[in-house]
Amino acid sequence: MGNALIVIDMQVDFCPGGALAVAGGDDLVAPINAMMRDYDAVILTQDWHPANHSSFADNHPGAAPFSLVEMPYGPQVLWPRHCVIGSGGADLVPGLDTSLADLVLRKGFCPEIDSYSAFFENDHSTATGLAGYLGERGLSHLTFVGLALDFCVAWSAIDAVKLGFGAAVVESACRAIDLDGSLEQARRNMCAAGVTIA
Ligand code: VGL
Ligand code: ZN
Numbered sequence: 001m002g003n004a005l006i007v008i009d010m011q012v013d014f015c016p017g018g019a020l021a022v023a024g025g026d027d028l029v030a031p032i033n034a035m036m037r038d039y040d041a042v043i044l045t046q047d048w049h050p051a052n053h054s055s056f057a058d059n060h061p062g063a064a065p066f067s068l069v070e071m072p073y074g075p076q077v078l079w080p081r082h083c084v085i086g087s088g089g090a091d092l093v094p095g096l097d098t099s100l101a102d103l104v105l106r107k108g109f110c111p112e113i114d115s116y117s118a119f120f121e122n123d124h125s126t127a128t129g130l131a132g133y134l135g136e137r138g139l140s141h142l143t144f145v146g147l148a149l150d151f152c153v154a155w156s157a158i159d160a161v162k163l164g165f166g167a168a169v170v171e172s173a174c175r176a177i178d179l180d181g182s183l184e185q186a187r188r189n190m191c192a193a194g195v196t197i198a
Contacts, residue, residue, distance in 0.1 A: 001138070001140050001141060002040040002041060002137060002138045002139040002140060002141070003039050003040050003041075003139070003141045003142075003143065004039055004040065004041040004042070004043055004134060004139040004141070004142050004143070005035055005036060005038075005039040005041070005042045005043070005142075005143050005145065006043050006045070006118060006142050006143065006144050006145075006146075006156065007032055007036075007042065007043070007044045007045070007096075007101075007145055007146045008045050008118065008144060008145070008146030008147060008152045008153045008156055009045055009046065009047045009083075009146055009147045009148070009152050010025075010028065010029070010032065010044070010092055010093045010096050010146050010147060011046060011047060011083055011089070011090060011091060011092055011093060011147075012088060012089045012090070012091050012092075012093060012094075013047075013082040013083050013089035013090065014047075014082070014083075014147040014148065015093055015147075018082070018089055019080050019081060019082040019083075019089050020079055020080050020082040020083075020177075022147050022148045022175045022176065022177055023175060024175045025093075025147050025175050026093065027175070028145065028146065028147070028173055028174070028175065029093055029095045029096055030095075031145075031172070031173050032096065032145050032146070032173055033095075033096065033097040033100075035143075035145065035170075035173065036097060036100040036101075037100070039143070040139065041102045041103075041137065041139050042100050042101045042102055043101065043102060043103045043104075043105060043118075043130070043133075043134075044092065044096075044098065044101045044103070044104045044105070045104075045105045045106075045107060045118045045146075045152070045156075046083075046090065046092065046104055046105070046106045046107070047082070047083040047090070047107065047108050047152070048083060048085055048090060048106035048107060048108055048109050049082070049083050049084055049085065049090075049108050049109065050084070050085055050109060050111050051084055051085075052111045053084075053108065053111055053114075054071065054076070054111060054112050054113070054114070055076060055077070055078065055079050055108070055114040056078070056079060056080070056081045056082075057078035057079060057080060057081075058080075058081055060078055063078050064078070065078060065079060065080045066078065066079070066179060071113070071122075073113060073121075073122055073123035073124075074122065074123075076114060076122065077179065083108070085109065092104075103133060105118060105128060105129075105130055105133075107121075107128050108121075110126075113126065115128065116151050116152045116155040116156070117152070117155040117156045117158075117159045118130050118152070118156040118159075119131055119156060119159040119160065119163060120159055124159075131163050131165075134165065140165055140166060141165065141166040141168075142157075142160050142165050142166065142167050142168070143167075143168045143169075143170060143198075144156055144157045144160075144167065144168070144169045144170070144174075145169075145170050145173035145174055146173070146174060147174070147175055148174075148175065148176055148177045149169070149171065149174035149175060149176040149183065149186065150176040150177055150178060150179070150182040150183045150185070150186035151177060151182070151186075153169060153174050154169070154186035154187075154189060154190055154195075157169050157190055157193075157195040158189060158190060158193040158195060160195075161193045161194045161195055162193070166196075167194075167195045167196065168195065168196040168197070168198050169190060169195055169196070169197050169198065170198045171197055171198065
């Protein structure tokens, strides 16, 4: 049984000063670096959107950032433009010890669909390939940290349980956006799914 640390979206745009800054995001660099040595494998995810991505509010004329729209695959929050492919904002946060990462998994690169989860795009069915990678390496117990707790971390951990992995979230190594109660909702959803909250 292998234990993997899955570090979600520790990127410049999600840290203070970034396009979709999560308060305190940069505080996580040191604790996450320290955790990396305790696992059999470390996987980093990177939110990676084309300029015409449908989750960007400015690609929907008249729509406000943080408003909700109905997409063919369900409701979708419209975000400020962030983590654009090749931009500095999409870079992993300086100081994050990428030398210990076995895999950097990019997600959200299809223009017409967002991907909060590291396992499935927001239609809950288009796979990123991560489950196959972990399965082939025998990594069955997953610990999630990073940004943002109430979106990409929570969706990833819930999908992990659905796929049969053991999943824990270390809340002290996460920070949340907390949009309209999204943090409490995410905690409820994680508990109901069987995610361990450490
Ligand atoms: C995220 C909103 C949009 C996240 C990514 O990493 O939680 N949130 N894209
Ligand atoms: Zn995104």
